[in-house]
Amino acid sequence: xxxxxxxxxxxxxxxxxxxxxxxxxxxxxxxxxxxxxxxxxxxxxxxxxxxxxxxxxxxxxxxxxxxxxxxxxxxxxxxxxxxxxxxxxxxxxxxxxxxxxxxxxxxxxxxxxxxxxxxxxxxxxxxxxxxxxxxxxxxxxxxxxxxxxxxxxxxxxxxxxxxxxxxxxxxxxxxxxxxxxxxxxxxxxxxxxxxxxxxxxxxxxxxxxxxxxx
DNA sequence: TAAAGGTCGCGCCTCGAACT
DNA sequence: AGTTCGAGGCGCGACCTTTA
Numbered sequence: 455x456x457x458x459x460x461x462x463x464x465x466x467x468x469x470x471x472x473x474x475x476x477x478x479x480x481x482x483x484x485x486x487x488x489x490x491x492x493x494x495x496x497x498x499x500x501x502x503x504x505x506x507x508x509x510x511x512x513x514x515x516x517x518x519x520x521x522x523x524x525x526x527x528x529x530x531x532x533x534x535x536x537x538x539x540x541x542x543x544x545x546x547x548x549x550x551x552x553x554x555x556x557x558x559x560x561x562x563x564x565x566x567x568x569x570x571x572x573x574x575x576x577x578x579x580x581x582x583x584x585x586x587x588x589x590x591x592x593x594x595x596x597x598x599x600x601x602x603x604x605x606x607x608x609x610x611x612x613x614x615x616x617x618x619x620x621x622x623x624x625x626x627x628x629x630x631x632x633x634x635x636x637x638x639x640x641x642x643x644x645x646x647x648x649x650x651x652x653x654x655x656x657x658x659x660x661x662x663x664x665x666x667x668x
Numbered sequence: 669t670a671a672a673g674g675t676c677g678c679g680c681c682t683c684g685a686a687c688t
Numbered sequence: 689a690g691t692t693c694g695a696g697g698c699g700c701g702a703c704c705t706t707t708a
Binding site: 477 | 695696
């Protein structure tokens with residue numbers, strides 16, 4: 455999961471790399487010049503404030519940057535060096551077998567390779583892992599060879615794509631449709647798009663897909 | 669299912685500092 | 689003096705959760 459600091463630093467770097475101040479970039483993108491003010495990155499009660507996806511979309515559009523470029527900026531260290539770290543990688547065909555994850559959804563056991571992912575060392579989420587898609591079952595959303603980076607620590611919300619492990623041993627890549635205290639409703643990613651409703655206690659862990667290499 | 673209430677990102681505005 | 693930038697207060701609107 456991207457930390458709050460990572461996100462704002464990346465915005466600052468994006469602005470700087472295009473010759474703008476944060477307020478200049480906001481203005482260029484058609485946003486209020488104060489949108490990215492440091493004073494607005496924290497609410498009055500001290501809670502961190504996150505930029506909206508719409509604001510991010512606008513500044514990427516106006517700078518011509520892609521989401522991948524932005525991810526790279528998140529991963530850069532203070533010296534702007536190309537620091538690239540690795541996270542555990544496993545393919546989807548074997549990820550569901552026992553022994554590859556702890557009860558909390560953290561990578562464990564053998565069978566893992568390394569996947570280069572920018573700035574992992576500076577990120578607070580040390581339990582990130584990557585899943586390489588094998589087969590066509592997730593088409594058209596994900597193709598064979600795509601790599602999904604997931605965080606078991608990230609908060610999941612309606613509409614997020616998630617990796618789910620049930621206590622019965624099922625391993626699924628689905629979209630979260632609804633989550634209540636008692637039930638989890640999921641929708642399959644892929645051609646069939648089947649809906650699935652499970653008791654919350656049947657879910658061992660759930661990790662949000664935060665990034666995809668396609 | 670709909671209404672009520674809470675949360676949060678953003679726009680509008682004013683003000684002050686720094687710079688040209 | 690004019691411009692740019694950033695801090696901070698306030699309110700709006702979208703979205704979400706809770707409750708009846």
